[in-house]
Amino acid sequence: MKSIQIPGVYKPVTTLIQGSDYFTPSKFESVCEVLDRYVAKGGTTIDTAYIYCGGESEESIGQWLEERKNREDIVILTKGAHHDRQGARVNKEAITHDLHVSLKRLKTDYIDLYALHRDDLSVSVKIIIDTLNEHIRAGRIHAIGASNWSKERIQEANEYAARNGLIGFTFSSPNLSLAKANEPFWPGCITADDSDIQWHKEHQLPLLSWSSQARGFFTGLYSKENKSNKDLVRVFYNEENWERLERASKLAEEKGVTTIQIALAYVLNQSFPTCALIGARNEEELDSCFEGSNIILTDQEIAWLKGEEVIA
Template structure:
């Protein structure tokens, strides 16, 4: 199998690069290893090495990655992201016990003794950031993870947490994983989720903290499966339907026609061409969808095109 080299970013604490496209695990299934292994092999063939998992997603995806990695003998080249401490029906669970339990559960399924990145899947805004940072030193020191990340934290809390870590000689968060997509969310897709706004983008530009975007393709908003008059998917209507987003879709389509790409590939390229390090989490259902998304890696966008796509400029100079 021929393996390409994919553009990658560096994340503090890791001794290997992180591919710009990160494979989500939610559609993998260890009870259908023929399908899952085909997708994982296709991802490796385009140069991908990073996979996103979470305790709250259940065992099937992590189980598939663990079986595939053990059979291929490629663990050392992978970047495995494990998210944990997601809230439950009782509320926030950003606790030492939850971190320990979720890490043990995930590592067992992944058939490995460490995560490359351990991410808190949610924040507990009522808990002081210093207490959380102190708690997260334990899995680092035990070798259960190499780097720390935060998913669905505000940049204000991230800033405070990393300031605390620096002041106390501790390891802070090496990456952030909110939603960033060309289609802006009207409201959170799920409770407790964080989508980037202009202030967040400015913060990332200033700090250069890597951003690993979930729902980078806005749940297929740019694929053509939705239209203003088609309103059967209530969740997508609620989260993404707006005049501004339809205009972004129109501009992505126009720019794609000029660049030999489709609107979905342009939207993904938008995430990958920010002024700070970014990766995009993608969730293809099969190898064909994966290869279609991967074409975004060949799309070059200028800062002027980024601004035009995001409605910051009314016209695009050529």
């Protein structure tokens, strides 16, 4: 499986990152099947978060790591400081609390990739970067990132870190997909647009995309007439995306692959380091993602998929 390097992490981060937002200890046998299959395919990196399944996602992964005794082979990406019913929680106390809880659940003393799950513009980047660097110095975190942060805030945070001899964000995790979002899938979420893509290209900051395959929009199960999935209708149903779907289907036919594999390849063939968070639950889905991750797209093909120009 292909991989990238992220500053601060000595292990390879595979371009396919296994998602776990449905993991629970009550279905531990299924969790083991998913993770064992993923690792056997060459995967190293697992995505989770403090809030997933009320913490049961992290607990399941921790149990699996303990039983398999493979912690040093695995890259853990977890996220904290998500808002709650009282509001935003991007502050020193919440970050520290969530991190310690995550470490306990995961049965580990360090997190490879730690991301703040949301942003709070009312909190200065000084407080955030200073807090995260305390945990880096303590060895609890190896690399820090921003999930659903704007490029402007990431740059502000990294400029502060550089001025003060601190470690800044070395990865970002917004949504990036061939389908353009009408609105955020969840409140406070960020979808990378053309200006974000250009910024990542200029800074070469690794991007770890969630919903990289637009939550099934490119599977062929949906059409303009099929409005059974209200979230897909709300977020991805627009004329531009139907055109992109048509183009992806045509290119897939030419290459002898599936449309959803082309959608995945679009994410993984950007001009800066990218990874795709995947939700493969069985062998067929994992094989599809693996094959899609090996498809090479040219710059001209990527532009054509977006409707920018015709393939020469």
